[in-house]
Amino acid sequence: MVTDIEGGLPKHHGATQNEKLVIAASSLGTVFEWYDFYLYGLLATYISAQFFSGVNETTGFIFALAAFAAGFAVRPFGAIVFGRIGDMVGRKNTFLVTMGIMGLSTFAVGLLPSYASIGMAAPIILLVMRLAQGLALGGEYGGAATYVAEHAPENKRGLYTSWIQTTATFGLFAALLVVIGFRFALGEDAFAAWGWRLPFLISILLLGVSMWIRLQLNESPVFQKMKDEGTTSKAPLTEAFGQWGNLRWVIIALLGAVMGQAVVWYTGQFYALFFLEKTMRMDGATANILIAIALALATPFFICFGWLSDKIGRKPIILGGCALAAISYFPLFAALTTAANPALAAAQASAPVTIVAHGGECSFQFDPVGKNRFDQTSCDVAKAYMAKSGVSYANVEAAAGSPAVVKVGSVSFTAPDAATLAGPDKTAAIAAFQDALKAGLAQAGYPEKADNARIDKVAVVAILWALAMLVTMVYGPIAAMLVELFPSRIRYTSMSLPYHIGNGWFGGFLPTTAFAMVAATGNIYYGLWYPVLIAAATVVVGLLFLPETFRRNIDE
Structure with missing residues (x-):
């Protein structure tokens, strides 16, 4: 009978008390790190007002999202730095360091003076602070996933690591809940x-609770065995990325699994929230509550799909979720418009807005320095107002030199x-045009914000749940698959980089x-074309190149 390397346990065995502690402690600590990281995204509207008040509202919000994305941009570098340390020094101590960096940088954001107080500083x-958070998270996930997988029975890695996959959603x-409270x-x-x-x-x-929990754990048995035998990697970066094999x-792993998983994850949980607040003009508290309900209903399915991947494989579930997302996003978000802001949906159907203008006279409606007033051409005047109003419109080409018509x-x-x-x-001319257009939009039924009394909250939750279910499909099995793809001596480094390029760059941006x-x-x-493609x-x-991994031995 094949046995585990720890305690003579058979490779297929029931969960021991030690393994349950590993899952609970690793997962709970990771929940706290994700809590820290995602606070910024939830509070992007307030952060935009506090720290980017020197530019117009639309640009400020995009800047706030860009700073949010900056934390994701450096995650691959954190994966390289801390992945190397994790493969050389050990899993446990590495994610203790990353946790400390994450907690302290998050705390510092709460103390930071606003733009009105200290200007551009x-x-x-x-x-x-966002960059520090990103570096820390780049080293955290690979360590937690590897640590749990290396404790798991061979036939339950999907189930065990799926608890780690719930931590992002729980965070x-x-x-x-904290923000709503x-x-x-x-x-x-x-x-x-x-x-x-x-x-x-x-x-x-x-942070204090998380550090105490993680200190109770022992080193991974796989790493401890390598350390005892002197077979740990001396140059994990060279072995991981310098050898074509x-x-x-x-x-x-990046192109055939993680980049699709990443865009599905962030569309279902972040873009959906921003869409409700900024595009549907739903008040933030209501949007937060509805998405929290949907997440609560969907979260158990991370475990379900992790368990299922132990039975039928990782690949069909992950790629199936990506395929369903690509097919369903446009109809789901159209349905979300109808449910969240029925007046807007009705106005778009009965009185669609079109801007007839010469494309060469139209500027891109984004102001990175807060100096462009978009009032130099007729087209700019028209599109600047429409961008501010958040109303969807189509573009029709007109002859050069002709005035823009909305x-x-x-x-x-x-x-x-x-x-x-x-x-x-x-x-005076611009003001008169804006007043007339505002009145025209109102007469056509376009609301300035969503009417809370008319929101079909059950339908909104159902649609958000459907989006979250796609997240559970692609995310539940991904940790187990990444762990199984790479050898133990360079596993932390190898799995962390594609995960954080996918989630940090493709997803975070x-x-x-x-x-x-x-x-x-x-x-x-x-914007949905981005995740769909x-x-x-x-x-x-993935269909062409990604192997199935769920029956692999990961102790070597």
């Missing part, structure tokens, strides 16, 4: 002014030729990229 320091869920306790005005800092500040308590699997259903509004005007005349795509085209659904590409690459 505020967003710069904020960015530094987000915990952050949602403070918003209701303090009121929206107080929360916007200073209460948004409290969720960051209480993270210092979670291993590097090719890093690339296949059509709301059958009613047309001609934007002033800003190039021929100056001073008070220009200001999704909200920023998608909203920029919407701003560029005017179509509120256009990447998920579809993952299905193709």
Whole structure:
């Protein structure tokens, strides 16, 4: 009978008390790290107002999302640094260090003065804190997943590691509950002014609990065996990425599994939330509550799909989730519009908005320095107002030199030729156009914000649950698959890099990229092409090159 390397246990055995402690301690500690990391995303609107108030509202929000994404951008570098340490020094001590960095940098955000207090130093320091968080998280996930998998029975790695996969959602869920609690306790005005800092500040308590929990654990038995035998890697980076035999699997893991998993994850849990708040104009508290309910209903399925992957394999579940996402995102988000803001959906159907203008005279509606007023051409005047209003529109090409016309259903509004005007005349003409267009949109039924009484909350939760279910399909089995792809001596390093390139870059930049795509085209659904195309590409690459791994021995 084949036995485990620890305690003479058979490779297929029931969970021992020690293994249950490993799962619980690793998972709980990781929940706290994800809580810290995702607070920023949940509070992006407030952070935009506090730290990017020197630019216009739309640009400030995109900047806030970009700073959010910066934490993801450095995750692969954290994976390289801490993955190397984890393969050389050990799994346990490495993720103790990453936890300390994460907790302290999160706490510091709660103390950071705003832009109004210290000017440009505020967003710069904020960015530094986000980069520190990203580096720490880059080293955390690979360590936790490897640590749990190396303790698991051979036939239950999907089930055991799926608990680690729940931690990101539990961390987000915990952050949602804390944010919702403070918003209701303090009121929206107080929360916007200073209460948004409290969720960051209480993270210092979670850091203490997390560190104590992790200190109770022993080193991974697989790593301890390698250490005792003197077979640990002396140059894990060279072995992992300098040899084509291993590097090719890093690339296949990224393109054939992780990049699709990443965009599905961030679309289902973050882009959906931003879409409700910024595009559907739903108030933040309601959006947070509805997505928290959907996450609570979907979270058990991480375990279900992890368990199922032990029975039928990792590959069909992960690629199946990516395929379903690519097919369903456009109809799901269209249905979300109808449920979340029925007045907006009705107006879009009965009185669609079109801008007729010459494309060469239209600027991209993004202002990185806060200086462009988008009032130099007729097209800019029209699109600047539409971008601010958040109303979806289509573009129709017109002859060069002709004024831009905004059509709301059958009613047309001609934007002033800003190039021929100056001073008070220009200001008055633009104001008159904006007032007329605002009245026209209102008459056509376009609401300034979602009417809370008309929101079909059951339908919204159902759609958000469907999006979250796709997340559980792609994310539940991914840790086990990544662990199984690589040899134990370079496992921490090898699995961490594709995971964090996929989730840090392809996933982390999704909200920023998608909203920029919407701003560029005017179509509120256009940003969905980003996750749809990447998920579809993952299905193709995965079917062609990704191996099935669920029966592999990972002790070597």
